Every structure is written in C-alpha cells, then in structure tokens.
Amino acid sequence: MNQQKQAGTIKIQKENSMLKQKQMLAEHFMALSQVRETGKKVVYTFVPGNLTELIYTFDMLPVYPEINALQSGMRKKSHDYIREAEDLGYSEDVCSYVKCDIGMMLQGNIGPTGQKLPDPDILLLSYTGCFVFMKWFENLKQLYPNAEIAMLHIPYQEAGRIEPDAVNYIKKQLLSEVIPVFEKVSGTSFEEKVLAKKMDLSAQAEDLLIEVFDSAQQKPSPIDAYFGGVYYIGPIFTAFRGSESCVDYYRELVKDVDYRIQNKLGPLTPDGYLEQEQYRLVVEGPPNWTHFRNFWKIFYDQGAVFVGSSYTRVGGVYDDGFRHSPDDPLRSLAEYCLGCYTNRNLPQRIDLLERFIRRYHADGFLVNSIKSCNSFSAGQLVMMRDLEERLQIPVGFIETDLVDPRYYSYSNIKNRLDSFFQMLDQRHTVRVTDDWLSDDVLA
Amino acid sequence: MKVYLGIDLGSTTSKAVILDENDHIIGRGITNTRANYEVAAEIARMEAEFNSKFTLLDRELQSQENGTVNWDDVFLRLNHRFHYLQFEIRFRQLMEEMNRIVEEEVDPSQQDLIRSIFSRVSSTINDTVRERYFSGKISISSEFFRDVFSSVYLDAIPSDDKDIYDRLVAIYDRAITPVENTLISFQFVELVAEALELMQDLDQLHRDTILNQLENVDAISLEPTDYIGTGYGRQLLPFDEKHIKSEILCHAMGAHHFFPKTRTVLDIGGQDTKAIQVDEHGLVTSFQMNDRCAAGCGRYLGYIADEMNISVGELGPLAMGAEYESNICSTCTVFAGAELREYLNLGEKKENILAGLHKAIVQRAFALLARSGGVRNEFTFTGGVARNVAVVKYVKALTIANYGELTINSHWDSIFMGALGAAIFSARRLS
Amino acid sequence: METWMPETYDDAITQSRALFEDLTYTYPREWKAKADTRRLIGYLPIYIPREIIHALDMLPVGLFGAGDRLPVVRGDAFFQSYICHLPRTVIELALNGNLDDFDGFIFPSICDVIRNLSGIFRMKMGDRYVRYLDFPQNFNPEVGGTYYRSELERLIDDLSKLNGVVLTNSALNKAIHLYNRNRNLLQRLDSIRVDRPHVVSATDFYLIRRAGQILEVEECNRFWQRVIDLADSIVREPEDKIRVVVSGSFCEQPPLGLIKTIENAGCYIVEDDFQLGLNWFRHELPADTDDPLGVLVDAYLNHSPASSAVYTTEEARGKALLSQVQEQKADGVIFCAPSFCDPALLDRPALEQSMDQNHIKHFSFQYHENLGQFHVIKEQAGTFADMVKLWE
Structure with missing residues (x-):
C-alpha cells in the first residue's frame, strides 16, 4: 500500500523561477491596465496557434480569453459568469470557456488582478485546432464592434502531415489579412528582421522548455508535467515567447529543476516537494480549473506524478524537433500553427502520447475527458483503447470540465482514481513478486 | 479460528462475507443500505456472523453422522x-x-x-x-x-x-x-433456542443435539483477523485507510474466486456499472465505469418499478412475458418515465415496454464493455441487477450477438462478489 | 432496382421512405454493382461538391446518422455522453458492416466532432479512403480560393486512384449541369411546400429531399420532376396553421416523428435547414467553362449560405434568417438544434436576439436523433402556434 506522504514538512520555499514568473505576469497586467496612458494596442487571441512573436513585433500586447476564463475558474467566479451567459440563451451543452468569457465581459471585464482589462484593438482569430474558436470570435465581434478583425484559418493535419498548400495558405493569410491589420492599428510597418530576432529568442526558450519537459526522464521526476506544467512551466511560454525575459525565465527554471534533480526532489506541489513518487502517469486532456488544487491533491496525496501531458502542447509541439526559425519566419509561424496538438489528427496524437509514455517511463495513462472540449474529447476513448492495446499500459478515465463547477464531482473522480491507483499497485506487486497469490486461491 | 471479513457498502444494499482460513465462505449477510452507513454495515456483518455460526453448527452436526436426519432441511426451517x-x-x-x-x-x-x-x-x-x-x-x-x-x-x-x-x-x-438506523444486538444462542421452540415437529433428540453444539459454536470467536471494506460508500465506513479497497478490484477478485476462468466481469449495481477485464490471477488489467450519469444502473430499475407501482423483483419476470421489445431510446431516468407513460397511453403492453427497458440497460452496459476492451471468455455477470432474469437474458443475447458463444457465469449470490473479493484481499494481506 | 417513376404522389412518398429507412444501402450497392469502375463515397453533413464525385463515376451518398432506426451498442463505446448522437450511429453502421461496400468517406469541416470522427474512421476503416475536407474560412480568391482549389485537386487525385477514372472538364461541366437542374427542381419542390404546405407536408418534403442524398443525380432529377407533376395535381384545403422557419438542424437530423409533431401541433414548416447541403447554392452555376473546378471554387467562396459552419458575422446570419422569414411569409422561428451541437447552439443566442430586435416570435428546444417522445415539444409548438394566432 501507499505510504501517505507527509506533505508540508519541508518549509515551502518559492523557487526563483516562480518569483520571476509572478513578477513578469504582474508587469504584463500592469502594462495592460495602462494602455490608455501608454497608447499600446491590445490584441485578443487564442493560445493554440498564437502569434505572440508577431504581436510583439508590432509592440502590441496580447490578451488570451481562454486564460481569462481559466483564471475566472480558479478564482471561483466562473459559475456566475456561466450563469450570466446561460441567461442570455447559451445552452448548458456548449463550451464553458465561451460562456465564462462572455459572462465576464458582460460583468465588466475585470481581469485576474482585479483591474479592468482593456478592450481589444484587434481581434485576432487564430482558428487552430478548435472549431469553437471561430464561433467564439463571431460572438466577440458582436461585443466589440469597434475592434479590427483578423482571421487566420489554420487547416487541420487531416492526413497526419503538413501539406505544402496549407503552409502557403497560412503565409498568404498572414501577408494579406493579419499583417495589414497589425500595421494599420499599430501604425508600424512590418519588418521581417524584427520578427526574425524574436523567432530566434523563441527557439532558445523552446530548447529550454524541452529540457524542462525532458527532466521527467529522471526518477523521481523533478517536475509535474500536467499541474506543474500549467502552473509554472507553461504560462510564460504563451504570453512572453519571443522576448529576452522569456529566455531568462526558462534559464532560471532549468536551474531550479537541476537543483531538484541533484537533491532527488520531486516536483513542487502546493504542499511542498513531493517526497515519494509512487506512480508515473501520462495524461491526455486539459485539467479542471474550478477545483484545480483539490484535483491536483488527489494525485500528489497518492504520490502520483505526471511525467507527460498533451495539454501542455496545445500552444505548440516542440518534442519532435520543431523550433520557431528566423530563416523564413512566416513559413515558420505557419508550421508552428499547423503543428499544435489539437491540430493533429487522432493517430498523430496517439503517437505523441506513446512517445511520452515511453520516453518518460510512465506506468499509467489517464484521460481527463473535458465536457466542454470536443476538440480534445471526441475520440479519446479510441485513443485510450489503442494505447492500452499497443503498450499494455493500465489506463484510467475520468470526466470533468474546464470552468463549469457543476461538472466536477469529487467523489465520482476519487472513486475512479482509487481503483486506478490500486490497479497500478497490483501491477507493481505482481511485477515484484509473481507469487503474490497463494496457489490455493487459484485452485 | 482465523476468519476474514469483507464488507461491501453499496448504494442499495450492504453485503458482508466471512471467509475461513481455507478461503471458504462460511457466512454472508445482506441488508438494505440506509442513511446511517455504519448501521447498515454492522447489520450486514452481524448477519454474516450469524450465518457463519449456522455454518459451523452445520459442519459439526454433519460430521456427527446422525443417521437419517436431513440437516439441510432442519437448518433451512430453523433459519426461517x-x-x-x-x-x-x-x-x-x-x-x-x-x-x-x-x-x-x-x-x-x-x-x-x-x-x-x-x-x-x-x-x-x-x-x-x-x-x-x-x-x-x-x-x-x-x-x-x-x-x-x-x-x-x-x-x-x-x-x-x-x-x-x-x-x-x-x-x-x-x-x-x-x-x-438503530442497531439492535441480538443474542444468538437465545434466538436459536427460541427458534427451535417454534419447530414443534422436531424431535427432542435432535433439538438437544443442536442445543449441545450451539454452546460450542457460540464459544468460537468470529472476531475477524483482518477485514476490508469496499463499495460505493466505503469512504464512509469507520475504517482506517488500509482497511478500504476499491470496489473494482474487489468485484474482480470475487468473480475470479467464484468462477476462476473469468476474464471479463460486468457488474451492474445501484449507482454504478462497471466493466472489468481480469487476468488469470483475478487481477484487474483494465476497467471502465459509467460516466457521470447513472442512467441504466439499478436505480433506474427502481425508478421504473415505482412508476409502474410494482416491486423491483417483479420487473424481470414481467419482462420475460413480452412478445417483443418496445423501442426504448432513453436509459435516462428522467426521460424513461415519460417514455413509459407515452407507450402506455398508446396502448402498448407493459411487458413489451419493460422488455424494451431491460434491453436498453443491457445495451448501455455493453457500450461500457466495448470501451473496456470487449467481452472475453469466461464472462461473469455480477451485482444486484444480475438477479434480474430479463437482464440476464439480454446479457446472454447481446454477448452471443456481439462476441459469439461464450461461457456466461451468473449466480444468485453474485451480489456478494464485492464483499467476497474484499474478504479475499484481507486474507491475502496476512498470508 | 425499383424504378423511380411512381404512379401516385403517395407511392412517391412510400418509395422515398423505404429508401430513407434502408440502413443496408441497397440502392447504392446495386448502383455500384452495375459497372466495374463505379465507387461509393459516403459524406457527412453539411455540404460537399458532389459534382466532382459524380464526374468520377462515383455515387455520393449522404451519411446523416441512423436516427431512431438503429440501436446503439458499439457507438456509445466511442463517445462520451456529452457528445452529440450522430457520430454514434455512423460508427455503429460502419462497425456493423453496413458501409462495407463504400470505398471512401468525406468529412466536411463543420465541427470538432465530425473532424475527430474522421480520425476514428482512419483508425477503424483504414482500408478505405478517408478524407477530412477542410473548407477555406478565407474568402479571398487568391488566398482561400487557391487553397480550396488545391484541396479539391488533392481530393480528385486521391479519388481517381480508387477507380482509375481521370476527371475531364467535360465530365465536370456535365455534372455541374445536372446538379444545377437538381437544385432547380429542389427549389421548385420547395416553392410548392411554401405556397401549399397543406399539399406537401413537412415529413413528405423531408423524405423527398432525403432521396436526393442517395439517388444518382439523373435518376433523382427524373424522380423529383415526377413528384412535382404529381403534387401539382393534388387539390386539398389548407388548415389553420401558422407558418414557421425551423433553424439549427443542418447536421444531426431530427426524427421524423419530431417533424410531424411540429406540423401536427399547428405549424407549417415553410423553411428549414434539414438538408442544407443539397441546396447550398441558390443560383445556376456556369456549366460550360474551361475551368469547371474554378466554378465550384468561386461558388463556394461567393455564394455559400450563411451557415453556422462558414465564418461570417452573427449579424449576417441574423439577416439571412430574417430574410427567410420575410420571403416565406413565416410567422415565427423554431430553433431546433441537436443536443451538444456546437455550431448550432453557439449561434442561437445571437439569432434569437436578432429575431427579438425584428419582433419575430420564436422558441427553442434541443433534440437528439433517436428521441422517442415528443410530448413536451408538442405542447411547446402548440402553445407557440396559439400564441402567434392570438397576436394576429
């Protein structure tokens, strides 16, 4: 049986990278709150296929509605917002991010720091890997009739590869739809070499990011690639890619991770370093945000560590060598968008998960199926069966939602996870002592 | 003697099984689950303890070779x-x-x-x-x-x-x-003696034989050497974490113990349906449970019975009298009632509607089985709903239709599988 | 094979219904058996350029789920309870062998569920041609047009490999011509139900149209012409019913019982989007150019309807719905969308607002294709009809 680890016995020391992240995010939201004074322009866009480098090339500031929504979920505001949207006629069936975001705007658009978020100057629809994004933006267009609109359609990798016509299509859209709008609103002309410089910085951050993810090959794993992944590995990546400070952040993070490796420490959880790694898991699907800490705790209390997750790849996949490149920056942006996790077909997604399971020596695979997100969820059951058959790995399946607290049932999840962990225990035990069962039972 | 106790606190019924040191079931007890889970578990345990004492009594008497007496019959009547x-x-x-x-x-x-x-x-x-x-x-x-x-x-x-x-x-x-929700402590020896008084046709010799052995049996301590609780309400049992085990593992182990060649287990309980794949040791290799919605579980049948104003036990036999199955689309408890009334209004026979309802439940369970990797030989069907003859009929039919001719195990006592598995795990831990 | 020249209007409906109910796809299989090069291509809602399929000597067959006609056993193993119903019956049909004679499947880019269903088909029906067809959401001919054209060219290349038929301009022009006529006949049928909904009921019209998702286009054209002739000669008294537009059912189809319920409750359905793809273009496409593929590309970019699957503004969709209401002299709108349908349900609030602003009455509900009881909907539709009449 598991040894219940004593959480919190080590005095929690915020690691340097965490402090830096906190400071960077505070500065970002400060900058957003001061746009009236500074005259900086604001671009609303989505995480998958985000054009952060291009936005910074024009010295504008990005705002990500999904991140607002997940922050609202973590701050327990999402239920109110969702209700507001449902009162307006949104069905209970549809994506809770959309409803949360729309509800938040209707209630004054107060951001995570308590300050009002500025209205968008540009709505940049990077329509990547999620059909709902398109509908979401059509709805936003109504709410912000004065914003300029740029739509970037990223075709799906339906055949499991990047088609040349898709790359050309995206490059043309960047040149004819996106960049002209950016130029018009920012009053700055596009300079490819400015973008190229940012692409170079992105590539540096990407190398470091992969170094962090790959540290999960260690036993014990010094990182949690799911909860930790979205908590202190991912956020900076989305909002600051292409900047010097982003590279600095990841250098700091690599140092912190190295420290954990040297001291045989597990990942940092809200209750301190995880002391005894019991299970190494790979997970498919986004986390739940409304009960983020409670959800995480179910795992770290049992010594379960996520050594790989697909969700941390929605903003880009760098595991197979892709890096933003200064050489032909627009082509590189196109390839980046095409390669995002939810823009890959099911067989590709399975291959990537298999790679995580093998590379990070996982002993279990879990699906957190999100009610809101058909892009992720439709097909997960087949993916799970396929991986189970392919790798003979124990699999688990739970259901939650992104930010609709009505779809988080603690006892339901706990019940399934207990069985899952105990199934993993049995596998462990059997592997260690094959004669676990006495013969008389088998007779 | 060393005995091991398994308790399965289900959403509808609470079950207890007592094993002896040779892995033989010596007692089982069952009661309805109620607001006070502790009381439910204790009643089930007490039933199992009394049942064990009867078993021990029976063993003693059978070993004495008392000639012509049919002890089985005597015990049955005594039990009543x-x-x-x-x-x-x-x-x-x-x-x-x-x-x-x-x-x-x-x-x-x-x-x-x-x-x-x-x-x-x-x-x-x-x-x-x-x-x-x-x-x-x-x-x-x-x-x-x-x-x-x-x-x-x-x-x-x-x-x-x-x-x-x-x-x-x-x-x-x-x-x-x-x-x-109040616990009553019954005095075993006194109650048995009183029960014997109620069997006037039993001759004095046999009565004395039983009474003699009764004291001996009652002196045997059935305090469990170890115990494990499982089931839907297991977290509510006043048990330490190490005495709690997941119901999936327990059901699988119980099914394996009963039917050692089991490779796939379907358990339909009050609030959960489980599809479980097990290996040759009874260990779980994969499992699936119904999603958030409890449609198609035992509670659904309870709801239908309420709607039709009959007892749950009558549903299966009634459905067996159907000429065909009405096409029921929804296993959602909320919609099923409306669908049922709509069919009744249209003049459909209730047997046919019930048959359709039963089939719909089984179809849903088969979707779960498919999710978990299908049905392999042998296939064991457990849980309270396995007592329903119509459900068993459709389980057999759908198994044959989708997976061919397999051995299908189903047993009246399969409601005890979870408790049995728990008892086995508690015995294994110490061996 | 049955001839599609019915004696009476009722025969036409009976024949259409039999075709609709036949989940073994007898008609397509018999069609295919007639020549070695013939192939069957299944497609999902909403729209695909069927002209191309036809010109390659293939039969495009609409896969619109199986409604309440197929119990789902294996389909539920693939999809969680919060995903719509259509993909369950589609995969059930595939796994049951009902689609064994099909040679390929096309999944248009209308939502994430259909998209991922294409992935499941890739995994489970790997020996067939499986194609997720990404329609452009950029309508600039140089940008989206070029892209769409290259996507179609890739589609043509891939399909050609299935039977060795090479696409010629004349074959494609001929197909465009046939489909022009097909759409024209459909519009004429439509105008009969708009003018005389008491003659062509909503379910009749539904079944007649569904035939268009299966029949070979020339046969369909003869059949529809025949139905028009037969319907023209029917004399029947109109009933006191209101006229409604039904919106939101372009993918997963409502069960026939639901359509009938709406009508029986006092609402003539004078416009709907049940089979939107059949009538994607409302005008005649040039059928005699040197670049017929360019004609299809241009038509898609410039003449697609305000569908939920095509990027536009909510305002434009509201206007389109409003003009439907006005043109068909409808009294109100019924928003009738499948449960868990992202495209329809995410458009609904804005469309409702737009109707409110224009004082058009409306109500909404959700269904799934195997819905078995219509009590609540009957109540709602009946009340709606009464309410509208009261206001007149």
Whole structure:
C-alpha cells in the first residue's frame, strides 16, 4: 500500500523561477491596465496557434480569453459568469470557456488582478485546432464592434502531415489579412528582421522548455508535467515567447529543476516537494480549473506524478524537433500553427502520447475527458483503447470540465482514481513478486 | 479460528462475507443500505456472523453422522424461524415508535382511532409475516425488514378513508427511518433456542443435539483477523485507510474466486456499472465505469418499478412475458418515465415496454464493455441487477450477438462478489 | 432496382421512405454493382461538391446518422455522453458492416466532432479512403480560393486512384449541369411546400429531399420532376396553421416523428435547414467553362449560405434568417438544434436576439436523433402556434 506522504514538512520555499514568473505576469497586467496612458494596442487571441512573436513585433500586447476564463475558474467566479451567459440563451451543452468569457465581459471585464482589462484593438482569430474558436470570435465581434478583425484559418493535419498548400495558405493569410491589420492599428510597418530576432529568442526558450519537459526522464521526476506544467512551466511560454525575459525565465527554471534533480526532489506541489513518487502517469486532456488544487491533491496525496501531458502542447509541439526559425519566419509561424496538438489528427496524437509514455517511463495513462472540449474529447476513448492495446499500459478515465463547477464531482473522480491507483499497485506487486497469490486461491 | 471479513457498502444494499482460513465462505449477510452507513454495515456483518455460526453448527452436526436426519432441511426451517424472531423484535420497536409519533404529532381527536387500528392490524401483520417466514415465502437475501413490514402493513390498514390511510402511511414513513438506523444486538444462542421452540415437529433428540453444539459454536470467536471494506460508500465506513479497497478490484477478485476462468466481469449495481477485464490471477488489467450519469444502473430499475407501482423483483419476470421489445431510446431516468407513460397511453403492453427497458440497460452496459476492451471468455455477470432474469437474458443475447458463444457465469449470490473479493484481499494481506 | 417513376404522389412518398429507412444501402450497392469502375463515397453533413464525385463515376451518398432506426451498442463505446448522437450511429453502421461496400468517406469541416470522427474512421476503416475536407474560412480568391482549389485537386487525385477514372472538364461541366437542374427542381419542390404546405407536408418534403442524398443525380432529377407533376395535381384545403422557419438542424437530423409533431401541433414548416447541403447554392452555376473546378471554387467562396459552419458575422446570419422569414411569409422561428451541437447552439443566442430586435416570435428546444417522445415539444409548438394566432 501507499505510504501517505507527509506533505508540508519541508518549509515551502518559492523557487526563483516562480518569483520571476509572478513578477513578469504582474508587469504584463500592469502594462495592460495602462494602455490608455501608454497608447499600446491590445490584441485578443487564442493560445493554440498564437502569434505572440508577431504581436510583439508590432509592440502590441496580447490578451488570451481562454486564460481569462481559466483564471475566472480558479478564482471561483466562473459559475456566475456561466450563469450570466446561460441567461442570455447559451445552452448548458456548449463550451464553458465561451460562456465564462462572455459572462465576464458582460460583468465588466475585470481581469485576474482585479483591474479592468482593456478592450481589444484587434481581434485576432487564430482558428487552430478548435472549431469553437471561430464561433467564439463571431460572438466577440458582436461585443466589440469597434475592434479590427483578423482571421487566420489554420487547416487541420487531416492526413497526419503538413501539406505544402496549407503552409502557403497560412503565409498568404498572414501577408494579406493579419499583417495589414497589425500595421494599420499599430501604425508600424512590418519588418521581417524584427520578427526574425524574436523567432530566434523563441527557439532558445523552446530548447529550454524541452529540457524542462525532458527532466521527467529522471526518477523521481523533478517536475509535474500536467499541474506543474500549467502552473509554472507553461504560462510564460504563451504570453512572453519571443522576448529576452522569456529566455531568462526558462534559464532560471532549468536551474531550479537541476537543483531538484541533484537533491532527488520531486516536483513542487502546493504542499511542498513531493517526497515519494509512487506512480508515473501520462495524461491526455486539459485539467479542471474550478477545483484545480483539490484535483491536483488527489494525485500528489497518492504520490502520483505526471511525467507527460498533451495539454501542455496545445500552444505548440516542440518534442519532435520543431523550433520557431528566423530563416523564413512566416513559413515558420505557419508550421508552428499547423503543428499544435489539437491540430493533429487522432493517430498523430496517439503517437505523441506513446512517445511520452515511453520516453518518460510512465506506468499509467489517464484521460481527463473535458465536457466542454470536443476538440480534445471526441475520440479519446479510441485513443485510450489503442494505447492500452499497443503498450499494455493500465489506463484510467475520468470526466470533468474546464470552468463549469457543476461538472466536477469529487467523489465520482476519487472513486475512479482509487481503483486506478490500486490497479497500478497490483501491477507493481505482481511485477515484484509473481507469487503474490497463494496457489490455493487459484485452485 | 482465523476468519476474514469483507464488507461491501453499496448504494442499495450492504453485503458482508466471512471467509475461513481455507478461503471458504462460511457466512454472508445482506441488508438494505440506509442513511446511517455504519448501521447498515454492522447489520450486514452481524448477519454474516450469524450465518457463519449456522455454518459451523452445520459442519459439526454433519460430521456427527446422525443417521437419517436431513440437516439441510432442519437448518433451512430453523433459519426461517430465526429470521422471523429478528423481525418480531424490530417490529415491536417500530410499533412503539409509531405509537410515539401518534402520541406526539397526531391531532388528539384522531389518536384513539389510529391506536385502535394499530392494535387491530399488528396481530394481523405478525401472523401474516410469521406464516410467510415459516413457509419460506420470504427471501432472506433480498427482502429486508422494511420491505417485509411495509408490504403487509399497507395491505392490512383500512383504505376506505383516504385521509386516514394517508396518515397511516405517513406515520410509517416517519417511523421507519429512525428504527432502521438503530442497531439492535441480538443474542444468538437465545434466538436459536427460541427458534427451535417454534419447530414443534422436531424431535427432542435432535433439538438437544443442536442445543449441545450451539454452546460450542457460540464459544468460537468470529472476531475477524483482518477485514476490508469496499463499495460505493466505503469512504464512509469507520475504517482506517488500509482497511478500504476499491470496489473494482474487489468485484474482480470475487468473480475470479467464484468462477476462476473469468476474464471479463460486468457488474451492474445501484449507482454504478462497471466493466472489468481480469487476468488469470483475478487481477484487474483494465476497467471502465459509467460516466457521470447513472442512467441504466439499478436505480433506474427502481425508478421504473415505482412508476409502474410494482416491486423491483417483479420487473424481470414481467419482462420475460413480452412478445417483443418496445423501442426504448432513453436509459435516462428522467426521460424513461415519460417514455413509459407515452407507450402506455398508446396502448402498448407493459411487458413489451419493460422488455424494451431491460434491453436498453443491457445495451448501455455493453457500450461500457466495448470501451473496456470487449467481452472475453469466461464472462461473469455480477451485482444486484444480475438477479434480474430479463437482464440476464439480454446479457446472454447481446454477448452471443456481439462476441459469439461464450461461457456466461451468473449466480444468485453474485451480489456478494464485492464483499467476497474484499474478504479475499484481507486474507491475502496476512498470508 | 425499383424504378423511380411512381404512379401516385403517395407511392412517391412510400418509395422515398423505404429508401430513407434502408440502413443496408441497397440502392447504392446495386448502383455500384452495375459497372466495374463505379465507387461509393459516403459524406457527412453539411455540404460537399458532389459534382466532382459524380464526374468520377462515383455515387455520393449522404451519411446523416441512423436516427431512431438503429440501436446503439458499439457507438456509445466511442463517445462520451456529452457528445452529440450522430457520430454514434455512423460508427455503429460502419462497425456493423453496413458501409462495407463504400470505398471512401468525406468529412466536411463543420465541427470538432465530425473532424475527430474522421480520425476514428482512419483508425477503424483504414482500408478505405478517408478524407477530412477542410473548407477555406478565407474568402479571398487568391488566398482561400487557391487553397480550396488545391484541396479539391488533392481530393480528385486521391479519388481517381480508387477507380482509375481521370476527371475531364467535360465530365465536370456535365455534372455541374445536372446538379444545377437538381437544385432547380429542389427549389421548385420547395416553392410548392411554401405556397401549399397543406399539399406537401413537412415529413413528405423531408423524405423527398432525403432521396436526393442517395439517388444518382439523373435518376433523382427524373424522380423529383415526377413528384412535382404529381403534387401539382393534388387539390386539398389548407388548415389553420401558422407558418414557421425551423433553424439549427443542418447536421444531426431530427426524427421524423419530431417533424410531424411540429406540423401536427399547428405549424407549417415553410423553411428549414434539414438538408442544407443539397441546396447550398441558390443560383445556376456556369456549366460550360474551361475551368469547371474554378466554378465550384468561386461558388463556394461567393455564394455559400450563411451557415453556422462558414465564418461570417452573427449579424449576417441574423439577416439571412430574417430574410427567410420575410420571403416565406413565416410567422415565427423554431430553433431546433441537436443536443451538444456546437455550431448550432453557439449561434442561437445571437439569432434569437436578432429575431427579438425584428419582433419575430420564436422558441427553442434541443433534440437528439433517436428521441422517442415528443410530448413536451408538442405542447411547446402548440402553445407557440396559439400564441402567434392570438397576436394576429
């Protein structure tokens, strides 16, 4: 049986990278709150296929509605917002991010720091890997009739590869739809070499990011690639890619991770370093945000560590060598968008998960199926069966939602996870002592 | 002696199984789950303990080779009387509670009337129930105190004045909960002796033989060497973490113990349906549970029974009388009622509707099986719903249709699989 | 094979219904058996350029789920309870072998569920051609047009490999011509139900149209012409019913019983989007150019309807719905969308607002294709009809 680890016995020391992240995010939201004074322009866009480098090339500031929504979920505001949207006629069936975001705007658009978020100057629809994004933006267009609109359609990798016509299509859209709008609103002309410089910085951050993810090959794993992944590995990546400070952040993070490796420490959880790694898991699907800490705790209390997750790849996949490149920056942006996790077909997604399971020596695979997100969820059951058959790995399946607290049932999840962990225990035990069962039972 | 206890606290019924050190089941107990989970678990355990004592008694007597006596028959009848005596004690307690409610809550002008009805019906109830127990008409493992009492009570009270009738029903509803949630300690030896008194045709010699052994058996401690709790409500048991185990693993182990060649287990319980794949050691290799929505589980059948105003036990046999299955689309409890009424309004026979409902449940369970990796030989069907003949029929039909001819195991006692598995795990831990 | 020249209007409906109910796809299989090069291509809602399929000697067959006609056993193993119903019956049909004679499947880019269903088909029906067809959401001919053209060219290349037929301009022009006529006949049928909904009932019209998702286009054209002739000669008294537009059912189809319920409750359905793809273009496409593929590309970019699957503004969709209401002299709108349908349900609030602003009455509900009881909907539709009449 598991040894219940004593959480919190080590005095929690915020690691340097965490402090830096906190400071960077505070500065970002400060900058957003001061746009009236500074005259900086604001671009609303989505995480998958985000054009952060291009936005910074024009010295504008990005705002990500999904991140607002997940922050609202973590701050327990999402239920109110969702209700507001449902009162307006949104069905209970549809994506809770959309409803949360729309509800938040209707209630004054107060951001995570308590300050009002500025209205968008540009709505940049990077329509990547999620059909709902398109509908979401059509709805936003109504709410912000004065914003300029740029739509970037990223075709799906339906055949499991990047088609040349898709790359050309995206490059043309960047040149004819996106960049002209950016130029018009920012009053700055596009300079490819400015973008190229940012692409170079992105590539540096990407190398470091992969170094962090790959540290999960260690036993014990010094990182949690799911909860930790979205908590202190991912956020900076989305909002600051292409900047010097982003590279600095990841250098700091690599140092912190190295420290954990040297001291045989597990990942940092809200209750301190995880002391005894019991299970190494790979997970498919986004986390739940409304009960983020409670959800995480179910795992770290049992010594379960996520050594790989697909969700941390929605903003880009760098595991197979892709890096933003200064050489032909627009082509590189196109390839980046095409390669995002939810823009890959099911067989590709399975291959990537298999790679995580093998590379990070996982002993279990879990699906957190999100009610809101058909892009992720439709097909997960087949993916799970396929991986189970392919790798003979124990699999688990739970259901939650992104930010609709009505779809988080603690006892339901706990019940399934207990069985899952105990199934993993049995596998462990059997592997260690094959004669676990006495013969008389088998007779 | 060393014994191991497994308790399965389900959403509808609570089960207990006691194993001896040779992995033989010596006792099982079952009761309905109620608000107080601890009481439910304790009653199930106590039942299992009494049942174990009967088993030990039986072993002793069988070993004595007493010639021509059919001990099986004697024990069966003894058991019926033993359970009747327990009923009688609970019944007295319930009547007291009902009288207390009358005293405290009923309009004084009506109190005398109701009390007179109570005194009139209580002997009727007692007589009827006694007769039913003695003749073996009450199933000890599926009809519990509340079922036995209410069915007789509702028939016995006068129904001509609706107002009075409703009041009488309301008094029962109020009284049953506190009574059910109170634990009564029964004295095993005294109760058995009393039960023997009720078997007048048993000759003195055999009576003495039993009484002699009874003392010996009662002296054997059945304090479990180890125990494990499982089931839907396991977290609510007052057990330490190491005495709690997931129901999936327990059901699989129980099914494996009963049917060692089992590779796939389907368990349909009150609130959960589980599809489990096991290896040759009874260890789980993969499992799937129903999603958030409990549609198609045992509760659904309970709801349908309520809608049709019949008992759950009657559903299966009724459905077996169908000519064909009505096409039921929804296993959602909310919609099923409406669908049922719509069919009834259209003049559809209730047997056909019920057959359609049963088939819909099984179809849903098969989707879960497909999710978990399909059905492999041998296929064991467990859980409370496995007692329903119509469900078993469709499980067989769908297995053949989708997976070919396989060995399908299903057993009346398969409701005890979870508790059995828990008991095995507790025994394994120490061996 | 049955001839599609019915004697009476009722025969036409009976024949259409039999075709609709036949989940073994007898008609397509018999069609295919007639020549070696013939192939069957299944497609999902909403729209695909069927002209191309036809010109390659293939039969495009609409896969619109199986409604309440197929119990789902294996389909539920693939999809969680919060995903719509259509993909369950589609995969059930595939796994049951009902689609064994099909040679390929096309999944248009209308939502994430259909998209991922294409992935499941890739995994489970790997020996067939499986194609997720990404329609452009950029309508600039140089940008989206070029892209769409290259996507179609890739589609043509892939399909050609299935039977060795090479696409010629003349074959594609001929197909465009046939489908022009097909759409024209459909519009004429439509105008009969708009003018005389008491003659062509909503379920009749539904079944007649569904035939268009299966029949070979020339046969369909003869059949529809025949139905028009037969319907023209029917004389029947109109009933006192209101006229409604039904919106939101372009993918997963409502069960026939639901359509009938709406009508029986006092609402003539004078416009709907049940089979939107059949009538994607409302005008005649040039059928005699040197670049017929360019004609299809241009038509898609410039003449697609305000569908939920095509990027536009909510305002434009509201206007389109409003003009439907006005043109068909409808009294109100019924928003009738499948449960868990992202495209329809995410458009609904804005469309409702737009109707409110224009004082058009409306009500909404959700269904799934195997819905079995219509009690609540009957109540709602009946009340709606009464309410509208009261206001008149």
